[in-house]
Amino acid sequence: GENVEQHPSTLSVQEGDSAVIKCTYSDSASNYFPWYKQELGKRPQLIIDIRSNVGEKKDQRIAVTLNKTAKHFSLHITETQPEDSAVYFCAAYPLAGTYKYIFGTGTRLKVLA
């Protein structure tokens, strides 16, 4: 079935380095791609999103890029800080003919001080 593949599943970086998380989606009908951050024991929260009519979006240290042709999108975090440590989920919406969200399986990011 339709899915979203997310890589890597875990990522460790030194504080101050950059982190990149990649997602690939299969349904060409998807046109909205949010990223959620989930800190330990907390609820997921939106950190950035991108729509299919835009190739890149940036918000301070966070950016998302989208390649519609290749059906993949990536989260870029620059100058990482310990508080960036969390699980990050990508998602694609909608699944063709539905109003359904498909989430990736998550990336656990550890920023080492």
Added chain:
Amino acid sequence: EAQVTQNPRYLITVTGKKLTVTCSQNMNHEYMSWYRQDPGLGLRQIYYSMNVEVTDKGDVPEGYKVSRKEKRNFPLILESPSPNQTSLYFCASSFSSGGTDTQYFGPGTRLTVL
């Protein structure tokens, strides 16, 4: 305060005993959704609702029911819970009925079915 609330936050029950997890939002959101979160599987959508009386299946609807009789409430019903429904459940809502904007998640309900 704008928020999504869920109750209960924690629940331990036994196989076959019907239960309901409530979800309520006070932001006048159109789109509401239920997810389950399991290790290694991410967030999987159970059901969603685009508006009052409009619901549809997500990726993993088996064993669950929902209703949307009022805009603010979207309860999740497990008529005959089984151990494989042990999970962390999140309710979420977003402003537009199309769903293409920020989803606000509730605090989660940790369910254990023995």
